[in-house]
Amino acid sequence: MIVLVINAGSSSIKYQLYQMKSETVLARGRVERIGMDSAIVTHEAEGKPEFREVCEILDHTSALKRITDILVHPEYGSLSHISEIEAVGHRVVHGGESFPESVVVTTEVKQEIRKLFDLAPLHNPAHLMGILAVEAILPDVMQAVVFDTAFHQTMPKTSYLYAIPNILYKRHKIRRYGFHGTSHMYVSHQAAALLGRPLESLKLVTCHIGNGVSCTAVLNGKSYDTSMGMTPLEGLMMGTRSGDLDPAIVSYTMAKEELSINEVNSMLNKHSGLYAVSGGLADMREIVEAMNDGDKNAKLAFDMYAYRLRKYIGAYAAAMNGLDAVVFTAGVGENSPQLREAVCEGLTFLGLRLDRERNRSPERGERRITEDGSPVEALVIPTNEELVIARDTYRLALNRGKGS
Numbered sequence: 001m002i003v004l005v006i007n008a009g010s011s012s013i014k015y016q017l018y019q020m021k022s023e024t025v026l027a028r029g030r031v032e033r034i035g036m037d038s039a040i041v042t043h044e045a046e047g048k049p050e051f052r053e054v055c056e057i058l059d060h061t062s063a064l065k066r067i068t069d070i071l072v073h074p075e076y077g078s079l080s081h082i083s084e085i086e087a088v089g090h091r092v093v094h095g096g097e098s099f100p101e102s103v104v105v106t107t108e109v110k111q112e113i114r115k116l117f118d119l120a121p122l123h124n125p126a127h128l129m130g131i132l133a134v135e136a137i138l139p140d141v142m143q144a145v146v147f148d149t150a151f152h153q154t155m156p157k158t159s160y161l162y163a164i165p166n167i168l169y170k171r172h173k174i175r176r177y178g179f180h181g182t183s184h185m186y187v188s189h190q191a192a193a194l195l196g197r198p199l200e201s202l203k204l205v206t207c208h209i210g211n212g213v214s215c216t217a218v219l220n221g222k223s224y225d226t227s228m229g230m231t232p233l234e235g236l237m238m239g240t241r242s243g244d245l246d247p248a249i250v251s252y253t254m255a256k257e258e259l260s261i262n263e264v265n266s267m268l269n270k271h272s273g274l275y276a277v278s279g280g281l282a283d284m285r286e287i288v289e290a291m292n293d294g295d296k297n298a299k300l301a302f303d304m305y306a307y308r309l310r311k312y313i314g315a316y317a318a319a320m321n322g323l324d325a326v327v328f329t330a331g332v333g334e335n336s337p338q339l340r341e342a343v344c345e346g347l348t349f350l351g352l353r354l355d356r357e358r359n360r361s362p363e364r365g366e367r368r369i370t371e372d373g374s375p376v377e378a379l380v381i382p383t384n385e386e387l388v389i390a391r392d393t394y395r396l397a398l399n400r401g402k403g404s
């Protein structure tokens with residue numbers, strides 16, 4: 001069975017085309033910097049030349065159209081016709097409490113995803129656009145959704161409740177959900193394999209550092225605590241999101257600046273984080289470049305970002321009463337040795353001894369970046385949310401009696 005996986009992030013769509021019987025990736029690619037002045041499209045397929053273009057792509061729907069065109073392109077594509085795709089699996093960021101596991105898309109599922117728009121304003125709208133765009137291009141294909149929130153359903157009440165009146169949880173399900181769960185789950189399994197130890201015996205802090213950023217305390221293979229909360233706004237500093245702040249700032253800013261609820265939400269989600277502190281740069285590559293050119297605001301943004309990561313790692317080591325390894329993953333975590341160094345620098349007290357050369361090596365793939373014998377390890381593990389989504393989609397398609 002051929003399965004197409006769509007991972008629509010806030011600023012990118014990544015996709016992979018799988019032959020599931022052998023779990024082979026037939027093609028993969030990404031559209032990055034969606035909605036910015038120039039988007040970057042990259043695509044590679046087994047036995048075909050690589051494809052790359054820089055063009056203007058304003059929204060997720062146009063991005064998906066570009067992807068399906070490339071998949072059937074005579075020179076770069078892997079399919080003769082788009083109908084060869086038998087199932088499509090989507091990443092969906094917010095599943096609330098309705099979806100503890102992956103499901104097949106139905107009218108009700110789409111309604112639920114829509115109901116959660118307010119709780120994941122940068123993501124759920126993009127996911128639904130993706131689902132609708134696939135419906136338009138492949139009306140008969142089975143679609144499944146795999147939720148970022150599912151892995152964190154194991155968090156204890158002490159982690160997921162807010163210290164506010166309980167009626168708000170009862171009435172409105174106001175609690176912490178956590179996100180990037182598919183990624184945190186995948187890298188924890190890979191970390192255990194790399195360390196050669198059972199996951200059930202490990203205390204890990206997994207750091208998913210992409211455009212969105214979250215850390216998870218993974219205790220004995222389960223999510224014990226995570227930095228994102230009811231929405232993907234809580235926790236660490238991100239590309240355009242503030243992360244943690246004093247909640248009183250919201251009403252105070254609304255009063256002082258005469259802002260509406262939407263305006264203040266937009267400020268915290270789209271105009272804060274690296275972007276706000278650096279004075280307009282949300283992309284870590286640009287931050288590092290500006291910082292190396294002596295830009296003081298970019299340096300401050302970078303330092304705050306790294307400092308906050310270090311604080312969370314320390315807090316989670318305390319939460320688990322110990323730490324075996326810190327795992328770095330996603331766009332920044334996998335590709336920025338400077339950031340990893342800045343985070344690890346202050347963790348020697350925990351027994352994490354970074355090996356600078358290993359950290360800076362251009363090697364890709366899963367690897368240790370600590371010195372031999374370091375009591376706490378640091379690992380780089382490229383995430384593979386797509387593989388987890390493909391497997392769940394395949395399982396759901398087989399359950400419905402579709403091909404093999």
Ligand SMILES: Nc1ncnc2c1ncn2[C@@H]1O[C@H](COP(=O)(O)OP(=O)(O)O)[C@@H](O)[C@H]1O
Binds near residue numbers: 285
């Ligand atoms: N070589 C690199 N050095 C530093 N940052 C990088 C590098 N490559 C990618 N990134 C950063 O990764 C981030 C995007 O990560 P990604 O996981 O793809 O995000 P998302 O899925 O949230 O869209 C961007 O901030 C980008 O600058």
Ligand SMILES: CC(=O)OP(=O)(O)O
Binds near residue numbers: 148
């Ligand atoms: C939940 C979230 O922040 O996702 P992303 O990192 O893809 O923006």
Ligand SMILES: [Mg+2]
Binds near residue numbers: 009211212330
């Ligand atoms: Mg992502």
